Amino acid sequence: METVRFIAANLPLIGQKTLEHLSIVGVAVTIAILTGVPIGILITQSKPAADRVLYVAAIIMTIPSIALFGLLIPILSLVGQGIGWLPAVIALILYSQLPIIRNTYTAIMNIDPALREAARGMGMTPFERLRRVEIPLALPVIVNGVRNAVVLGIAIGAIATYIGAGGLGTFISRGITQTDIRQLLTGALAVSLLAIVADYALIAVRRLLTSPGLRI
Amino acid sequence: MIRLDRVSKVFGPITAVDAVTMEVAAGEVCVLLGPSGCGKTTTMKMINRLIPPTSGKIFLDGRDTDLIDEVTLRRSIGYVIQQIGLFPNMTVEDNICVVPDLLRWDRTKSRRRAAELLEMVNLDPKIFLKRYPKELSGGQQQRVGVVRALAADPPVLLMDEPFGAIDPINREVIQDEFMKLQEALRKTVVFVSHDIDEAVKMGSRIAIFRDGRLIQYDTPNNVLAKPADPFVADFVGSDRTLKRLRLVKVSEAMMPDPPRVRSDDTLDTAVRLMEEHGHISIVMVGPRGRARGVVRLDTARGRKGLVGENIEPLPGTVNVTEDLRTAVSLMFTHDVAWLACVDDDGFYKGYVTQRGITHTLGAAYRGA
Numbered sequence: 001m002e003t004v005r006f007i008a009a010n011l012p013l014i015g016q017k018t019l020e021h022l023s024i025v026g027v028a029v030t031i032a033i034l035t036g037v038p039i040g041i042l043i044t045q046s047k048p049a050a051d052r053v054l055y056v057a058a059i060i061m062t063i064p065s066i067a068l069f070g071l072l073i074p075i076l077s078l079v080g081q082g083i084g085w086l087p088a089v090i091a092l093i094l095y096s097q098l099p100i101i102r103n104t105y106t107a108i109m110n111i112d113p114a115l116r117e118a119a120r121g122m123g124m125t126p127f128e129r130l131r132r133v134e135i136p137l138a139l140p141v142i143v144n145g146v147r148n149a150v151v152l153g154i155a156i157g158a159i160a161t162y163i164g165a166g167g168l169g170t171f172i173s174r175g176i177t178q179t180d181i182r183q184l185l186t187g188a189l190a191v192s193l194l195a196i197v198a199d200y201a202l203i204a205v206r207r208l209l210t211s212p213g214l215r216i
Numbered sequence: 217m218i219r220l221d222r223v224s225k226v227f228g229p230i231t232a233v234d235a236v237t238m239e240v241a242a243g244e245v246c247v248l249l250g251p252s253g254c255g256k257t258t259t260m261k262m263i264n265r266l267i268p269p270t271s272g273k274i275f276l277d278g279r280d281t282d283l284i285d286e287v288t289l290r291r292s293i294g295y296v297i298q299q300i301g302l303f304p305n306m307t308v309e310d311n312i313c314v315v316p317d318l319l320r321w322d323r324t325k326s327r328r329r330a331a332e333l334l335e336m337v338n339l340d341p342k343i344f345l346k347r348y349p350k351e352l353s354g355g356q357q358q359r360v361g362v363v364r365a366l367a368a369d370p371p372v373l374l375m376d377e378p379f380g381a382i383d384p385i386n387r388e389v390i391q392d393e394f395m396k397l398q399e400a401l402r403k404t405v406v407f408v409s410h411d412i413d414e415a416v417k418m419g420s421r422i423a424i425f426r427d428g429r430l431i432q433y434d435t436p437n438n439v440l441a442k443p444a445d446p447f448v449a450d451f452v453g454s455d456r457t458l459k460r461l462r463l464v465k466v467s468e469a470m471m472p473d474p475p476r477v478r479s480d481d482t483l484d485t486a487v488r489l490m491e492e493h494g495h496i497s498i499v500m501v502g503p504r505g506r507a508r509g510v511v512r513l514d515t516a517r518g519r520k521g522l523v524g525e526n527i528e529p530l531p532g533t534v535n536v537t538e539d540l541r542t543a544v545s546l547m548f549t550h551d552v553a554w555l556a557c558v559d560d561d562g563f564y565k566g567y568v569t570q571r572g573i574t575h576t577l578g579a580a581y582r583g584a
Binding site: 112114115117118119120121122123124125128132133136137211212213214 | 264266287288289290291292295297299300301302303304305306307314315318348349350364365374
């Protein structure tokens with residue numbers, strides 16, 4: 001009950017922290033899509049390259065987020081950005097690579113070879129093949145990778161408050177240090193809710209991007 | 217139209233295609249036939265350079281295909297594969313228009329053509345243009361697959377076992393549809409198959425491959441009548457002469473302008489005609505020449521009266537446009553040694569006998 005009252009009293013602050021949170025995750029995942037999808041497509045050309053890239057991406061995934069933030073501090077201090085928004089975004093870009101690259105790669109590799117053969121035989125260039133056939137067919141799976149990345153990013157973004165990046169994690173960290181259950185719950189609820197809403201929004205995006213011919 | 221000059225393909229230690237030289241004339245259907253792994257598919261794919269030849273030259277309409285950009289080359293050659301390969305993300309219309317779109321044809325023009333082509337394979341454009349491949353049956357999908365290859369009106373079609381994955385009943389129907397289409401369009405077709413019956417039915421010429429080598433390249437009739445070696449003989453089957461029945465039309469084996477009688481002729485006239493020709497029965501025709509019945513010599517001899525009063529039903533008739541396979545089947549069904557041959561309107565054109573058929577098929581062996 002007290003938590004509800006706290007939430008009601010702090011709505012503008014919660015809104016502001018949500019926007020901060022979204023700006024970190026949104027920017028990070030957008031950049032991750034712009035890098036991960038081309039990498040995922042590129043590595044379909046070479047199995048050894050694919051194995052190596054996916055291995056590295058998986059290793060990055062296993063680095064605890066706190067440790068990664070810590071690692072980024074000395075590096076980014078060189079440009080005076082050791083803490084705050086930038087390291088948070090960079091860390092999330094790195095974490096998002098695995099789900100996006102992996103899903104792009106798997107989706108393209110799983111396309112029926114007969115379709116590729118038909119496309120080649122009809123005289124499509126590799127680029128036309130990607131644009132007209134492979135990417136449209138892979139899109140639903142790629143969007144699922146993005147969903148993974150976004151949910152993951154929202155969760156890890158909550159920890160970025162420890163390097164001064166703000167966001168909804170602020171409520172959680174304050175809740176812990178001040179042993180204030182209201183703030184802790186507010187932060188936790190807001191993060192979960194944001195993750196759920198974002199996921200449903202992306203399901204809608206996936207629907208929009210999927211050709212009706214694939215839904216049947 | 218298509219000329220292969222000592223074309224070879226070597227994959228590592230394996231020679232998949234070994235110095236194949238052959239020519240496919242414009243408007244012909246050339247069936248590449250052989251067991252799996254014989255090099256027929258590799259040979260076909262070298263024509264549109266999906267597989268680059270290791271050595272040798274391929275000419276298309278006199279032009280060396282090595283000198284044509286491979287994307288341009290492929291867009292000028294229709295391509296149909298066994299797995300059909302319709303793009304599931306596109307409607308039937310967009311699938312058909314893939315190559316016209318790649319060639320940047322006018323959209324309204326290509327869409328109109330898509331509708332016309334669908335009609336040619338008996339699919340209602342109003343129903344099918346906006347459907348997606350998954351909403352179509354296998355047979356319908358392959359019809360779209362064939363039509364898609366024709367969309368940009370290429371002079372050459374490559375077909376890789378196009379009807380192999382379709383159930384036998386539908387396969388016959390689609391083969392017939394394709395032959396009708398081919399009669400109208402006269403494309404130069406290279407058709408890969410492992411089915412001798414399909415090859416005999418579709419091919420103007422059959423190229424038989426074994427271990428990468430072209431063993432025999434000849435008309436279906438010659439391949440069946442004079443197999444080049446025991447391998448070909450074995451491959452085309454011990455019933456190869458029966459298969460030739462398919463290749464000969466009734467009109468080619470029948471005796472034309474046979475004697476005939478009318479219902480108001482006397483039995484004497486009938487007997488005289490039969491004796492003159494050494495026949496034991498004679499067909500009676502109607503006033504305009506339609507086959508109506510038959511009079512037997514036993515019945516007519518020594519009796520007075522008119523033909524019309526002593527007529528028996530015809531044992532069987534066969535259309536002159538049917539093949540001998542149908543004729544023989546009818547003979548067996550009705551347990552008779554001859555059939556009256558009629559045209560589409562039922563007019564009596566001639567008769568075909570078991571002896572006549574044997575004689576026609578035997579001509580190929582005697583000639584050798």
